[in-house]
Amino acid sequence: xxxxxxxxxxxxxxxxxxxxxxxxxxxTSNFASRTVxxxxxxxxxxxxxxxxxxxxxxxxxxxxxxxxxxxxxEEAIAFGSGMGAVSAAVLSQVKAGDHVVCVKxxxxxxxxxxxxxxxxxxxxxxxxxxxxxxxxxxxxxxxTTLFYLESPSSFTFELQDIEAITAFARERGISTVIDNSFxxxxxxxxxxxxxxxxxxxATKYISGHxxxxxxxxxxSRERINRIFLSEYMTxxxxxxxxxAWLLVRGLRTLPIRMERVAQTTRQVVAFLQQRxxxxxxxxxxxxxxxxxxxxxxQMRNNTGQFSIRLQADTLEQVETFCDSLQHFTMAASxxxxxxxxxxxxxxxxxxxxxPSLPFTFIRFYIGLExxxxxxxxxxxxxxxxxxxxx
Ligand SMILES: *Cc1c(COP(=O)(O)O)cnc(C)c1O
Numbered sequence: 227x228x229x230x231x232x233x234x235x236x237x238x239x240x241x242x243x244x245x246x247x248x249x250x251x252x253x254t255s256n257f258a259s260r261t262v263x264x265x266x267x268x269x270x271x272x273x274x275x276x277x278x279x280x281x282x283x284x285x286x287x288x289x290x291x292x293x294x295x296x297x298x299x300e301e302a303i304a305f306g307s308g309m310g311a312v313s314a315a316v317l318s319q320v321k322a323g324d325h326v327v328c329v330k331x332x333x334x335x336x337x338x339x340x341x342x343x344x345x346x347x348x349x350x351x352x353x354x355x356x357x358x359x360x361x362x363x364x365x366x367x368x369x370t371t372l373f374y375l376e377s378p379s380s381f382t383f384e385l386q387d388i389e390a391i392t393a394f395a396r397e398r399g400i401s402t403v404i405d406n407s408f409x410x411x412x413x414x415x416x417x418x419x420x421x422x423x424x425x426x427x428a429t430k431y432i433s434g435h436x437x438x439x440x441x442x443x444x445x446s447r448e449r450i451n452r453i454f455l456s457e458y459m460t461x462x463x464x465x466x467x468x469x470a471w472l473l474v475r476g477l478r479t480l481p482i483r484m485e486r487v488a489q490t491t492r493q494v495v496a497f498l499q500q501r502x503x504x505x506x507x508x509x510x511x512x513x514x515x516x517x518x519x520x521x522x523x524q525m526r527n528n529t530g531q532f533s534i535r536l537q538a539d540t541l542e543q544v545e546t547f548c549d550s551l552q553h554f555t556m557a558a559s560x561x562x563x564x565x566x567x568x569x570x571x572x573x574x575x576x577x578x579x580x581p582s583l584p585f586t587f588i589r590f591y592i593g594l595e596x597x598x599x600x601x602x603x604x605x606x607x608x609x610x611x612x613x614x615x616x
Pocket of ligand 1: 312333427441
């Protein structure tokens, strides 16, 4: 299916809505039946019927069908946040007594799910360094039902060899879930590499404007229908029709946004690599990165996130650099217009809490601004940092 068709026409039936060019929003909580027989039919075919918006809604369906097409899966199901999607996907694959192997240091919410919530319900979790496929294989046990991947991963952008890990899992009857948010639906297609369930925080690249929370799970019709009837309807973390509509709108510009982000990020990374104030740029798309070949093999292009380690001895230097940036915004999340930084230093507390990453570590997201504009901002912030007396 062609990309241009997916983003505009697919699942949009204009004739049903006064031939409006932009799709409508079905802002309704429920749908009427004319006869008892019709209502009975809807109740018996819940996965296909418009009955109640905690189940199906046409605007949400539009988004789901487009993203399923982008990910190359039979079906997709949308949630009110990325964590709603991650939690439903994971919970759909486990029961008490099961064992999960999860990549080390996934997104904060997924980390809490694995470390705190699953164990409360009798599910055991082993966290492994996913850069070595052997770690996944060795951690697998008789009762392992799920491998959880996030590639590239949060903050450190470590990759897992998706094909090798899913091939092993399939042989053992172990399900695989991947968080594909950092790659976007355009630059990595995990389903084609054998992954069973592909998850996105739609809040990020899919929205593209930093104004909606959403999540999506993509997979076979059988798996998605099972999630629909259980985790989706029961936990109720559904997406509102209005937010689905905003995400459909965001999708229309996804390819041009991703292309722009990819290009600007290459320029900014090249600039940072030249700077003496930067000890290291952590980005799998640099030819000297140990996972460069794997990145080339399983991703179509680079995205807009990387981290740096500042060449700094004190927390004050790091703070001076970050506080001096005028165009980069300091905030969580990413995927919108604005370039962002997330300094690990913000997680260091006077109470002595130290995260597992060094205080010199800063995560970047490059947005849609001009590269020159961003580099000038970095330049002046480096100068302020250098002027600081030791
Ligand atoms: C933001 C994010 C999530 C969670 O998404 P929300 O929409 O904030 O719930 C999950 N995984 C990754 C990789 C993320 O960046």
